[in-house]
Amino acid sequence: MKILVVGSVAYDAVETPAGKRESQLGGSASYFSVSASYFTEVGLIGVIGDDFDPADRAMYESHDIDTSGLIEADGKTFRWAGEYMEDINTAVTLDTQLNVFGDFEPELSEAHANAPYLFLANIDPNIQLKVLDSMATRPKMVANDTMNLWIDIANSALTDLISKVDTLLINEEEAKQLTGEEHLPDAANAIFALGPNSTVIKRGEYGVTLFGENFSFAAPAYPLEKVTDPTGAGDSFAGGFMGYLASVDKVDQESLRTAAVVGSTMASFAVEDFGLDRIKNLTHPDIGERFEAFVNLTRFSPLK
């Protein structure tokens, strides 16, 4: 197992200008693991309820995702309901039911605890910390995501966690909220001061900016004609980003740059259909072709 991910597995009710779904498989760990599965072997740590559809577990397994860490608990699977209105970038949360997620105690096998890449997807930073502390050997690379909720209600645990990771993936607004800085280079420096040596600032339809040791890199989002459902775009980015790094087994500047474009590639697929419908059915040629579209979108000739 090259990457271990801990995060949410959920059933989402989603409404977007393109339509409505009552109960679709979602959650940060779902998007991450399916996206990363195109590049490397992934193990998923999470919790589901007794209402979990066996077809959904089968879908993970068809992507060679190790689900031995996906615990079934008494009760219902985590549920989130949200809608995207005119501003397709911002979800309005209508309802959150933690259900089995409320008492989630992650348990790691020996294989889990020795994974060389660890992604702590957006959940309570106390759970993220628990998983990190359960690793038998410190992974080669640890990255995490978070959200405004944890910045507000679990700031001390979050700051502790961030001090221990290599890379923070975070939305632009949340980076500003976390650091109190308005300009991205200042926000990145403030994040570096907390501990990480790289950070990916996610800017929705405007792409991402990656800050590393003495370099920065900007990748646009792919200019899609149709955005069906933005849910999971950030976690699909993270899956492509980490999946690529694990596949080349390097976290140097060159790999980080390419990984950010692979992440953008996966995010661009994720939003093309509801839930996981697009990214669970990709082929390697699909991914290669979209990556090339990013090459074409960004290439330019030197000054004459």
Next chain:
Amino acid sequence: MKILVVGSVAYDAVETPAGKRESQLGGSASYFSVSASYFTEVGLIGVIGDDFDPADRAMYESHDIDTSGLIEADGKTFRWAGEYMEDINTAVTLDTQLNVFGDFEPELSEAHANAPYLFLANIDPNIQLKVLDSMATRPKMVANDTMNLWIDIANSALTDLISKVDTLLINEEEAKQLTGEEHLPDAANAIFALGPNSTVIKRGEYGVTLFGENFSFAAPAYPLEKVTDPTGAGDSFAGGFMGYLASVDKVDQESLRTAAVVGSTMASFAVEDFGLDRIKNLTHPDIGERFEAFVNLTRFSPLK
């Protein structure tokens, strides 16, 4: 003369989080012509009042800008007052005094009327049309900028103008307002349906997206640690963009891509100081170095 520009010459009162200026030289034609002057010969068509500072005319001339079309009229120079608050991307207009600009009747010499590149900077589309109609020969390339005001109050003249230009440079919000489209590729297609065969959608701190015949290109904005005064960023972009195209005397896909990065380079300088203070004092090595910074900001290696 390679480029002719018509637009405003103004004295601006500007307040930003970085400070305040009571009366600084500005206006779309000022930013454009100074920015373009680093690449080619520019002629400026505009109007000034009897309060215009001879030192400002001397500044243009020190950049080899032909000011024979800068008419002095009885009255005061156009004045704009605005402020940028927390959201440094959006100016709040506090006051506009058209002054001599209200009765502006552009007059073109033979040299003006034969310029091969024409930029119709953001002014009343009726004046933009008048200048375009005064050209002796149809320029090789005509581009224009506009703003929400003209979309609202002079829509028919604006649509007529856009049908006659090659390239529309426009802010993202205004592109959406003009076309009624939410997604950029749809907005670009709607602009193409009006006449142009390329369009640059300006996205402030998120950079620009260029749409051309069967290609798109995205350039990020340079991640600056300090934005002092965003006034004139769009016109400085346009000056670099058109200045580069005129200097290579080509408007093919490759030139348009590089031109968009040159534009972004000039815009990144413009916002570093108040008014024209930074872009009027650049050297060619400064520009080459910042262009290289864009190469580094955007380059990535192929998939492994």
